[in-house]
Amino acid sequence: MTSVQTAPAPTKRPVRQLLAASVGNAVEWYDWYAYTFLATYIAAEIFPPGAGSSLVPLLSTFAVFAVGFFMRPVGGLLMGAVADRHGRRTALTVTILLMGGSSLLVGLTPSYATAGLAAPAVLVLARLLQGLSVGGEFAASTTFLVESAAPGRRGLFSSFQYVSTTAGQLLASGVATLLVDTLAPDAMHGWGWRVPFLLGAVLALTGFWIRRGAQETRSDSGRQAPRPGLLEALRRHPRESLLICGITAGGTLAYYTWTSYLPTYAELNAGVDTSDALLAGTLSLAFFGLLQPLGGLLSDRVGRRPLLLAFGLGFALLAVPLLHALRDSFAVLLLVQCAGMVLLTGFTSISAAVNAEIFPPWVRAAGIGFPYSLTVALFGGTAPYVGTLFKDLGRSGLFPWYVSVVCLLSTLVYLRLPETARTDLER
Structure with missing residues (x-):
């Protein structure tokens, strides 16, 4: 367990630091949960109908969801190493670009009717990238948030990890509900389900811009330490x-x-x-x-x-x-x-x-x-x-x-x- 050591001066831009971590984290989780809320539409478009069972496409969709989940430890290890070697801000920009790219890939995934087996293959790749990104996001944003805090405020800054996660989940739910309530079923199945993922890619670019202006939290001695x-x-x-x-x-x-x-x-x-x-x-x-x-x-x-x-x-x-x-x-x-x-x-x-x-x-x-x-x-x-x-x-x-x-x-x-x-x- 690490103990007392005099810390460097806290960041001069605490609000910008909180915004950089929170906005990016919310976007990450918005993209992650959008897949869950729209699983039935994805199943119908991307996976072939199961012989004798209408549940097979949906089960296949959730199997791909599980693949993304078990990529998270790999993302935590790889992106955590990037944060330790090259700085927290670098890792945060990489994770949000990964999530934006994977969200765009989900939104542009061809249907099974158009591309055959290539459709689920593209979706699997996108979920692998999403899992990698979400696992890395926690590792990088956790250290970034806590290291950005002034003395006596680490708990407060820490809490924004789940404030932003919850905001992303609620946003995904809200966007999905709005689309389902306003679009006709044919439109929702045809192109409507893609809109939240394309929106997620745009939001990721916004988060990337905010994170680029954030202050690095790793100290000078940390930068000079062996990688x-x-x-x-x-x-x-x-x-x-x-x-x-x-x-x-x-x-x-x-x-x-x-x-x-x-x-x-x-x-x-x-x-x-x-x-x-x-x-x-x-x-x-x-x-x-x-x-x-x-x-x-x-x-x-x-x-x-x-x-x-x-x-x-x-x-x-x-x-x-x-x-x-x-x-x-x-x-x-x-x-x-x-x-x-x-x-x-x-x-x-x-x-x-x-x-x-x-x-x-x-x-x-x-x-x-x-x-x-x-x-x-x-x-x-x-x-x-x-x-x-x-x-x-x-x-x-x-x-x-x-x-x-x-x-x-x-x-x-x-x-x-x-x-x-x-x-x-x-x-």
């Missing part, structure tokens, strides 16, 4: 790498359960109407985004460990009763989602700061990027699959216990973490 090897962080800091996994496992499982899977879970297990589930999910996401700066500010005052423990113990004790409380009621679903969002903020608002405070600066981005993205892929990315699997096995009641146990295991890690909120960040 670390690709696996330097894993080789020299195995304990810290495992620590990132332990910190993240419960948080990412709870995050993807409450922000992505809960509407589907409520439909499958409590009979909640689809439109009610989606509306509750959207409202709770907006509430969640507003909570993040409050959590970051609180951690700067009382420390990181109290918030992490509140999150971990809260979910360990309340995940089961909260999920079992769901019934065919919009109000109950919204209350359950918002209650979970309050607890979840104890993790999300400060995870960037906690991760950055673990590693020394010369391997910070890669040290965070790979174990974090790998843990997200293993626990967060599989949450909907595990929940659906339990339902198919007739044991849907086990999923809340799964969430509870994983959060309890992460809580044991939090108990052993030293408090780092008031130490200077090594740079």
Whole structure:
């Protein structure tokens, strides 16, 4: 665990730094989630109909989504290494250009009727690039945000990681909903589904321009240090790498359960109407985004460990009763989602700061990027699959216990973490 070292003067343009990280991160996640919201349209255009099953194209679309998810650890490692070797700003400009290019590629993917098997091949390539970009984005933007903060403000700056992620998710949902509500079905299937991805490419150029003017956060001594090897962080800091996994496992499982899977879970297990589930999910996401700066500010005052423990113990004790409380009621679903969002903020608002405070600066981005993205892929990315699997096995009641146990295991890690909120960040 890194400790006290006098930090250089903080950036003179904190608002520009926050904007550079947040706008780019929002664009990254807008593109990532747009694919999910438009999966049914992509399936119909890009994949051949399955013999005897109308679900085959949709399943193929989600399989490509999974491919992108498991590219994220590779992106965390590669783009983290770029950030450590060539600077945080360089990595941030590379990741947003990758995402813009991959979004453009999705938008221009030919239909199966036009190009045959080349169509799904192009889509797979685009999702590989998106996964690489999203994995690298967290590694680079985490270090950039936290290193940009003035003393006593690292928690606040850290919180904008999930403020911008939530903004991107809400924007993707809003654009997709607007198109579906305004375009005729034929137009939506023919060209409408491509519009959000083409828009994403334009937004990426805007984010690129903003990031080009950002201030580099790596110190002069960091620039003069020997360039670390690709696996330097894993080789020299195995304990810290495992620590990132332990910190993240419960948080990412709870995050993807409450922000992505809960509407589907409520439909499958409590009979909640689809439109009610989606509306509750959207409202709770907006509430969640507003909570993040409050959590970051609180951690700067009382420390990181109290918030992490509140999150971990809260979910360990309340995940089961909260999920079992769901019934065919919009109000109950919204209350359950918002209650979970309050607890979840104890993790999300400060995870960037906690991760950055673990590693020394010369391997910070890669040290965070790979174990974090790998843990997200293993626990967060599989949450909907595990929940659906339990339902198919007739044991849907086990999923809340799964969430509870994983959060309890992460809580044991939090108990052993030293408090780092008031130490200077090594740079």
